[in-house]
Amino acid sequence: MIELKEKTMETPLLSAPEGARPDPEVVATARRRQFSSSDKRRILEAADRCDQPGDIGALLRKEGIYSSHLNTWRKQRAAVEHAALEPQKRGRKADPAQAEDRRVAHLTQENDRLHRKLAQAHAIIEVPKKLCALLGLPADETPSACY
Numbered sequence: 001m002i003e004l005k006e007k008t009m010e011t012p013l014l015s016a017p018e019g020a021r022p023d024p025e026v027v028a029t030a031r032r033r034q035f036s037s038s039d040k041r042r043i044l045e046a047a048d049r050c051d052q053p054g055d056i057g058a059l060l061r062k063e064g065i066y067s068s069h070l071n072t073w074r075k076q077r078a079a080v081e082h083a084a085l086e087p088q089k090r091g092r093k094a095d096p097a098q099a100e101d102r103r104v105a106h107l108t109q110e111n112d113r114l115h116r117k118l119a120q121a122h123a124i125i126e127v128p129k130k131l132c133a134l135l136g137l138p139a140d141e142t143p144s145a146c147y
Contacts, residue, residue, distance in 0.1 A: 033064075035069075040073045040077075041077075043063055043065070043069075043073070044074065044077060046059055047070055056070075
């Protein structure tokens, strides 16, 4: 009688000592598929050529996408086409650095103007105090005390 030896595949779980647990560290993380614009265009063109019932379903299965992808991509394509037909603004495009410089200059002028107004307000507030001091009247905290 011939004895056949049983072939066993050793897996890490079986070869580990009894009672030991496998390493739970996750090596790879799942990533969402991303389609390039050329892939989207190719799939949309193929979907537009489908004229028989069930052709689009077969295309979706073949590409591994959902019908919502087609809807979203069609909306994106329409938005791009609409934007391409919009009239373009003529002339130079605004330089962000120059715009920021202009904004800083405007804010500096505004700050200087407000400092002058504040100095003027302080001078107006000091006039009654100086008047009370000249007339020898008691100076209260309220500006109308010496009137």
